[in-house]
Amino acid sequence: MGVLIALTIISAWAFHLYYILNYAEVNFSSPLFYLHILIQAYLYTGLFITGHDAMHRTVSKNKTINDWIGRIATFLFAGMSYNRLIKNHFMHHKHPGDEKDPDFNTKSQNFFLWWLTFLYRYTTVTQLIVMAIAFNILKIWFDEISIWMFWVVPAFLGTFQLFYFGTYLPHKKPHTDEMQPHNARTLKKNHLVAMLTCYFFGYHHEHHESPHTPWWKLYQLK
Template sequence: MGHHPRHHPPQGPWGVLIALAVLGAWLGHLVWLLAFSQLSLASPLAWLHMAVQAYLSTGLFITGHDAMHGTVSRHRGLNEAVGTAACFLFAGLSYQRLVVNHRAHHLDPTGPDDPDFSTRTQAFLPWFTTFMVRYMTWPQFLTMALKFNVLWWLGVEQWRIWAFWVAPAVAGTFQLSTSAPIGRTVSRTPRTWRPTTRARCRATTCGPCCPATSSAITGSTTNRP
């Protein structure tokens, strides 16, 4: 199994600038699609912009993931602020809940306590269903419903909300799940092999912990064995 370089906190402002650029591109493009564009579903350009928004939605969640690993900024508070904004904008997700689940994932990748992995099946749809059930919550449903109704109340046509906000978020979720799904890329590892936490972290598609479980995830700078 290949060795991955360890993540290090960024030394300059580039992590924050890139994160803000992703957030700004996602939000700016969405506002234009909902309020100012003259596109219709009959236009191929509308579908192109839907694909672009889905791509930006994927980047939005990846930005939140990078914040969990402390790679946006050296300042923990700024990492949390960026991660909270990115996860909330993506799908009303709780950043703190994601941090807890992501820590559990890195502590036991492909194990029974890994919330990102299914020990029962490696088929995509059953795994994806299990994954969504573990992560989706009633507050998230209510938040998304509130966002939808606020946009509708502001005068945005419903088809635009579905086409340019809901559909790209769903497409982005599938892209995140199919581009490097943990349960499908590491499932060939024999279940009898139980490496150390650090080695198991390197075996995941998310890359190594930072370091072996980063301060952004655990709240401690102490390396774990």
């Protein structure tokens, strides 16, 4: 089931991107234009959630299949290194919300400063080169404005969504007793809101309690 769900998200991301790059009009007065951006951003978030599940070995029991799906999903998300993500993510689970947590900003709880720090820590020179090459390849077939609005902007919105619902809200201070031992809070039980905001990832305390539960089963832990 995990492989099917992962491939569905990856395929939906690819097909929708292909459609909007080819057929959607960049029209800032059209509600449909913004809807396409939001849908693609949500699918970008799904790519990373898929890669995240692969890091926890919940996409497939076959390690090779699991890891390749994780590599594909994180690469499509933003040219990211799956192996580097695994190392950082396991550090996050080992030291959630403290100075050793690569996802946590101990110097400031300001949302934008933390988000920029988060982006800085996870962005590499290799990644920027890969994305620059991909951008210029896409320019061979598609209008540059379409690439910016339908490929670049949704990716940034996806990082914003992931950070806000998957890092900032769950782990920001103050760290209360009910957040222990993971320094992680959780959304109130509302499965529709949880799914729409970040693929149930807002049920974050539950994720830290049971990291081997795939995202599509997290709601069962509420």
